[in-house]
Amino acid sequence: MSAPAPSIADYKRLGESREVVVKRQALPLHCPTDETALWCSHPRVFLAIDSSADKTARCPYCGTLYRLID
Template sequence: MSKSSIELLAKDLNLQGGVYCPSPLADMKIWSGHPKVYLDVARTGEAKCPYCGTVYKLKEGEHFAAH
């Protein structure tokens, strides 16, 4: 299990303000990981994957503005 923390820029988030895990941003192979899960990072600035424990968080000073 991964227990890493991935720092994101606002441009790394999708249009809804989230990311999917497993993620190439975390140097994970999509095909060899757990089921794909959507994580809403924009709401609080970070989100933790319930499968692998990876934390995705916005870099300090980054802000997400919905398009």
């Protein structure tokens, strides 16, 4: 099975900084998330957001900022 073709919305997101809110039940957190299009993903990296003092973590590959809410 092949990956779905990229959409216009996928192309518009390239180069944008993103902020994603995650809930505790989504832990352990990894980037890219399962919702990220396969064609524009990077190697999976796990982010220790729950041990962060401000409950945020930034992906070292794409720069997405994740914010943990309870």
